[in-house]
Amino acid sequence: MVQTQSEINQKNSSAVSVEMRKEHAEQIEKALQAVQGHDVQNIFFVACGGSMASLSSGDYFVSRELSLPTATYTSNEFIHRSPKILGDKSLVVLRSHSGTTPETVEAASFAKERGALTVAITMDLESPLAKAAEYIIHYNYKDGSNAIDGELGMYYTFIFKLLNQLEPNQKFERVVEQLKTIQSLIEKNVEKFSIQADAFGKKNKREESIYTMASGAYYSHAYSFTSCLLMEMLWIHSNAIHAGEYFHGPFEITDDNVPFLVVMGEGSSRPLDQRALDFVTKFSDKVEVVDVQDFDYGQTDEDLREFFGPLLAGPVMRLYADGLAEHTGHPLSVRRYMWKMEY
């Protein structure tokens, strides 16, 4: 098949590599310089709900790639548990989309008082979180700019530069370089999965309960889909089951009519997911699979896919919630309690 010039242009442009804006790159460099001067012996990732889930991909990569202890905490547990190793050898990465989540703002102050180095990730430079933390990584949100300057581009660039600084490895440098194509990668995958995500919504529109299941770097995607998309935005009962834990209790709930959304990961945890999927499809007639190996990775190096899969899973899974919203007639913006009262 002969391609027209416009088709060739489109294909090339879809692999186009876009540099991060200068002020964004400088924020990341400042935070990394602070890490350089800080003798970091342990890392904490601290946030609430979907923000915690987003940060925990960082925790996952650190645990696999660095000889440093790392932990993820929901902000209020972090403050009340008050881990004893938290101190002047700690790096604490916090995140709140609006920068206003009170528990996370308090967690930043708490960590700073303990002498930790604090880095806040938020879309609002003027927010309380941005003011409470020492260093800020600010991302653009729905302003039409390239995804390299958005939440995924900024966070992943920061994490992989951090990994490279703490234990240098050329693969981390390649991740940072190739992250510059994420806008087109996201667009490709959103296009690729939109039809099956819509069909999922149609098929499941009358379900009152949908379990999610995943492991490894994808467990946090199951968690945020369960907590933020199904329970919060769609009022559908759910539980994010770890694929390894499935066989140690939860699998007994499986039955013909019990719906599951299973994320089949890319990378080292895939065998866990496969084992859970093999079982659940035998006994439930309502299993939907999001297979990260089916993602379009564009020009991404083969050995870096395990780092790009978790990044792309977010926008893809969002489509499945859009599908449910469309077919249940329940917009994702509807709330019973949030924004309507103090709590």
Add this chain to the structure above:
Amino acid sequence: MVQTQSEINQKNSSAVSVEMRKEHAEQIEKALQAVQGHDVQNIFFVACGGSMASLSSGDYFVSRELSLPTATYTSNEFIHRSPKILGDKSLVVLRSHSGTTPETVEAASFAKERGALTVAITMDLESPLAKAAEYIIHYNYKDGSNAIDGELGMYYTFIFKLLNQLEPNQKFERVVEQLKTIQSLIEKNVEKFSIQADAFGKKNKREESIYTMASGAYYSHAYSFTSCLLMEMLWIHSNAIHAGEYFHGPFEITDDNVPFLVVMGEGSSRPLDQRALDFVTKFSDKVEVVDVQDFDYGQTDEDLREFFGPLLAGPVMRLYADGLAEHTGHPLSVRRYMWKMEY
């Protein structure tokens, strides 16, 4: 009121302090001597399902009391993630009731290969797990012996002796000493809560879904109640919601007819639980509370209650599952898949 001699005897016997059996105490000492010689820089707690939940009280106490990093993993995630800091400076505590859980046996071998010190907790000295790990802490199970030789007595004694060895503190010594009364403490609390647990079962016998909620040291109790008691043994849908996370997604699922079982903890995380309880009772008519402050702590020192609460919560919460079993007519021993097929 004048007490009869038999009443006085009964009261005294209920506070009786029983020494651990010699062979059990020796197992713990051997493991601790190995720790002494090992330069432990980090601790991992590794098991599956209810065993993982049981171990995670150790993780909680270590994180609060020691300047050492600690993490809890489900066995298969541990193996596949392969945390980079796992090595010859690691202590890995593993647990399987029967000692046969394949993932946990494999995790013990995996940790040993990486040079870690491995300690297995099991009821079967001859089990594959006992053979795979370097050190064994064996507990008695339903043989009529005192609880100090059972799973709670053995594990808590090990953990608090470990804490005391790594960062000596007289309060840990007092915990170990007072653990010798746990048989009577458990009996007292089982008696105290049996009526309300039965009433819970009666009230909720037709519920298809019950959420659990807790935080801090009690989150693992919510998790095992959800995974092992509700989903596995009773086939009731559930999700263990962290009380701090409740407001960041899950709370939108709350409605008049949505049942919740909330554990109100003792100790530093109680304010989180209180905030969640205040909200959930406003919008759901079906909230049951297990309040750890209502436990009977007998002669336990006031400042040690936060260590005994998580220990007593297990036997107390089990009563709530017994109540459901009784009134649903679904014995806790029934399974669809476990024991019936390979998986």
